[in-house]
Amino acid sequence: MEESPSSRFCPACSAKPQEGCRNAEGDIIRGWHQERHPGYKPPASPAEASQRLIEQLWYRNMPLTLSRLDLFDAAALAARDGTLTQDVRDSAASTAHKMAGSLGMFGYKRGTDLARQLEQLLESSAVPDATRLTSLAEQLRAELKVPVGSAG
Amino acid sequence: MRRILIIDDEDDIREVAALSLESMAGWQVTTASSGADGIRAALADPPDAILMDVMMPMMDGPTTFKEMQAMPAIAHIPVILLTAKVQGPDQRRFAGLGVTAVLFKPFDPLTLADQMSTALGWKS
Numbered sequence: 208m209e210e211s212p213s214s215r216f217c218p219a220c221s222a223k224p225q226e227g228c229r230n231a232e233g234d235i236i237r238g239w240h241q242e243r244h245p246g247y248k249p250p251a252s253p254a255e256a257s258q259r260l261i262e263q264l265w266y267r268n269m270p271l272t273l274s275r276l277d278l279f280d281a282a283a284l285a286a287r288d289g290t291l292t293q294d295v296r297d298s299a300a301s302t303a304h305k306m307a308g309s310l311g312m313f314g315y316k317r318g319t320d321l322a323r324q325l326e327q328l329l330e331s332s333a334v335p336d337a338t339r340l341t342s343l344a345e346q347l348r349a350e351l352k353v354p355v356g357s358a359g
Numbered sequence: 360m361r362r363i364l365i366i367d368d369e370d371d372i373r374e375v376a377a378l379s380l381e382s383m384a385g386w387q388v389t390t391a392s393s394g395a396d397g398i399r400a401a402l403a404d405p406p407d408a409i410l411m412d413v414m415m416p417m418m419d420g421p422t423t424f425k426e427m428q429a430m431p432a433i434a435h436i437p438v439i440l441l442t443a444k445v446q447g448p449d450q451r452r453f454a455g456l457g458v459t460a461v462l463f464k465p466f467d468p469l470t471l472a473d474q475m476s477t478a479l480g481w482k483s
Contacts, residue, residue, distance in 0.1 A: 254469055257382035261375055261468055268371050304414065305369060308443030311465025312375050319465050323443075 265313045272351065275302050279325060279344035286337035300329035310351075321347040361386045361481065362404075366397035366423065367412035367441065375468055376410060376441075384472035394423030401433045408479055410462075413442040413453065421456055428457070437479055441466070 250256035282299040285291040303326035310318035325343045328335050363386050367373045370392075377388040389406065391397035394415055401409065409427075413420040420440050428434050437459040453461045460478035462471075476482045 253382045260378050308464030312468055
């Protein structure tokens, strides 16, 4: 395998060494082949290199983000129906905590704030206000620019 | 070259923090996804510092830190806790543990290395 500037990811497509890089058509190119990626320009600084990789990580983690947003939607629906169980509530609170701690590092500072509000609402001793829960879930999805049903 | 061990159960946190420290500071980074794995990694190859999440399943950050403090081989390694809990009581609890510093999530990937360097006294 060729030497890579990063021990973890190809800077051009974020593939890990064992995955191999992909070309524009989505076909796997084995090994580190950043020079084969169309339009690839080396980053001008460590900060730019870091930002590019972080952006690629965001898209790589999108399936997890979508499933988390779906969980909030499900919790909000259950709250409206009066069927929100403690397990779902705890799971949603834990998920909100994780998102509060991570969205800001991807540049979604308001996302962090919304996730924190969700966490506090779900962790409070009172029964969560279904309207507020729904509103926060919708605002978070809008902030992350993910349409409903994206997970399929 | 400084060597850092990152302990966090969240994949994206580990990955972004590692990328950040490698790119911005040129540090050598290893990672672990649990307190138990982190202790094993630290014993196998003691790092210069540990960046560790507070909330982890099975064994949380404070518990892991206390376990490390009881192990002479790694008790000396400075530990920085990383937490998304910003309420006052939580901050006081963590500060009372004896860790080197507590940093808050979400961190800024472009300044994490700087914050750690300051906390660890590595800045000249």
